[in-house]
Amino acid sequence: MSDFAAFKQAFKGDLLTPEHPEYEKALERWAANSQRRAAIVAFVKDTDDISLALKYAREHNLPVAVKGGGHNPAGSSSVEGGLVIDQSKYRSAARIDAKKLAYIGGGALWEAVDKAAIAHGLATTGGTVNHTGVGGLTLGGGYGFLAGEHGLVIDNLVQATVVTADGKVHVASTTENPDLFWAIRGGGSNFGVVAEFVLKLHPQRRTVFAGLLIYPASALDQLMPLIVEKYKKGLKAKETFLQVITRGPDQSPCVVFVVFWNGSEEEGRAHYKPFLDLNPIVNTCGEIPFERLNSLQNDKVPHGKNYYLKPIYQPGPDVDIAKKISQRIVELTSAHSDVIEEISFIYEFWPLDKICSVPQGETAFQRIRRLSGVTHIIFKENTEEHLKITRMIAKELIDITHTMKGNLPEDQNTGYANYNSDQISSLATNEVMPTSKSEALFGDNLKRLAELKRKYDPEMVFSKWFSISPAVAA
Ligand SMILES: Cc1cc2nc3c(=O)[nH]c(=O)nc-3n(C[C@H](O)[C@H](O)[C@H](O)COP(=O)(O)OP(=O)(O)OC[C@H]3O[C@@H](n4cnc5c(N)ncnc54)[C@H](O)[C@@H]3O)c2cc1C
Known part of the structure; x- marks a missing residue:
């Protein structure tokens, strides 16, 4: 045989x-x-x-x-x-137990978790697009609408079952294999295959205030000062909003907000009143069932297109930068209409207090008290030429944010790693991320990660994300 x-x-x-x-x-x-x-x-x-x-x-x-x-x-x-x-075919279910824990298969999507948990009046931080996977999103940190109240996804991870490169099965938690547990909370898919994630759940009201607000780009003059002020005062734990600078279906420049308030319609409307008073051209906000929250953006990011994402951390929102990005999106989509289907620049306004209350070094994820931004481009053909132009556009938009005073130097500013597609190629190859990127991403945690890589995956079987080279034996 x-x-x-x-x-x-x-x-x-x-x-x-x-x-x-x-x-x-x-x-x-x-x-x-x-x-x-x-x-x-x-x-x-x-x-x-x-x-x-x-x-x-x-x-x-x-x-x-x-x-x-x-x-x-x-x-x-x-x-x-x-x-x-x-694991998507046979290991994608989520089961909730009486201790308010979710046992989640390594191939599950967030939709399964949200639906199973809310049926018990529970929820936890999870992806804001519910067709994303629990696996990659969790191992890279994991932001979500509930992060202001419950922290990152990894802050709610209480246990994982990990199969390492040698085929051994390890339970990882604060009490069993705590070093492996530390590494997988932010160290990505560098240490093994996670067969099961166990997440802590929290009581969650059945309905929340959420929806889309769309304004013409000209409203940035009124919107940005509001946002800058709000950011300075500090976001409330119950709120999150995403700001998407883009062009609408009729190609007119616009700004889309996905807003969330973990409370009633009355509270939500009061909280977002300054935005609502600016007369959005589209307003879908209202009280919706919790399980719909993470599906609001699903159809805006369909499967099967050519995507390029480039993330950045920025000191905070800035009027001039937002306006400049909006203007360049219009110019660049017009100039490259044969290549580009859509360009968006997304700012994610997560309340950061809870996330940054976890001491640096307690997990492999670096806590960064900065605004997360990401260039999000859909391009037409997966060819060298189209990818080259797409890359150039993404870099130009990211470079605009580098003009902001107080921004981290470019080589240290990885942005949120899970959005990074820098190394993607249009060719049928297995791309390798340069080690300098992992150094910037993991910072002070890299030394310990390299030691654990030597322990759990010395031959680098798992090396397709921000890869970690095993420490050389002393
Ligand atoms: C439309 C969209 C919306 C997003 N929204 C958010 C958001 O709200 N919050 C956020 O934090 N991020 C978000 N992201 C980023 C997201 O975290 C990453 O795209 C992540 O890689 C998705 O995980 P996945 O399992 O779907 O991906 P995959 O491509 O399947 O996996 C990504 C990486 O994780 C590894 N991996 C996956 N599952 C396992 C496992 N069980 N064991 C070991 N390794 C595994 C893979 O090997 C790979 O290296 C979003 C991305 C997209 C495209």
Whole structure:
């Protein structure tokens, strides 16, 4: 019997190779341009399957990728010619227990968690687009509408089951394998395949105030001073809003807000009154069922397009920078209409007090008290030429934020790592992130991460995100 036949016989899930009728579908990712042609897609059923798949890949020198929800824009859950460990088919459910804990399969989407939890009157911080995956979003930190009250997703992670490169299964928590638990809270997918996440849940009201407010870009003159003032005073724990500077379907420049208040319509309207008083051209705000909150943006970010994202941290909101970005978005989309479908610049106004109350170094995630921004571009063709122009546009918009006084130097400013698609290529390759990026991202935590990499993944089987080189033995 061939090695592959023996692998297949022992494996409980499904192994898809290129001749399988569902193979093409199995390669699909949120960003079409982050898709790669794997040699094998392994839909695993349990931790034994994960161990078997890792063993087979290592014995046959196949590079490995792990897929959660498939939303990483840099291709880190795809692998050209390698083996994908995919939990989406058999390990994507969320179960809630009496202790207000959610037991979540490593391939689950946030929709499953939100729906299961709110059925018990509970919730926790999770992705603001509910078709994103729990896996990648959690391991990279995890912001969400409830972060002001409950912190990052990793701050609610109480346990994870991790299969390391040698095929061993580890429970990681503050009491079991605490070093591994520290590393996976911000260290990304560098340490193993997480088969199960256990998240702490919190009592949550069934309805919340949320919706979209859309203004013409000319309203930035009135909106930005309000936002600057609000930011200076400090955001309330119950609020979050996202500001999207873009062009509307009719190509007119506009600003979209996704607003959230964890309370009633009356409270929400009172809280956002200064915004509402500025006569938005679209206002969908109202009291909605909690489980709809993280679906409000779903159709604005559909699967299957070519995406490029470039993040940044900025000291705070700034009138001139917002206006300049808006103006350049108009000019750049017009100048490159043959290449560009849409350009947006998104600012995420998370209340940061709770997030930054966790001492630096307590998890591998660096707490940054800055405004998170991200350039979000949809481009037409996944070719070298289109990607080159897209990259140039993203860099130009990010460079505008660097003109702001007090911004971190460019080489230290990674922005939120989970949005980064710098290394994506239009070619069918397995991209490698330069180590300088990991140094900037992990900062003082890198030394400990490198030591743990030596302990848990010395051969760098998991190296498709911001990779970490194992520390050299003393
Ligand atoms: C439309 C959109 C909205 C977003 N909104 C938010 C948001 O509100 N908050 C936020 O914090 N981020 C957000 N992000 C960023 C998001 O965190 C990343 O895209 C993240 O990579 C998504 O995780 P995934 O599991 O879907 O991705 P995948 O591409 O499947 O995985 C991403 C990385 O995580 C690894 N991984 C995934 N699952 C596992 C696992 N079980 N075990 C080990 N490794 C695993 C993969 O190997 C890969 O390296 C958003 C992204 C998009 C595209």
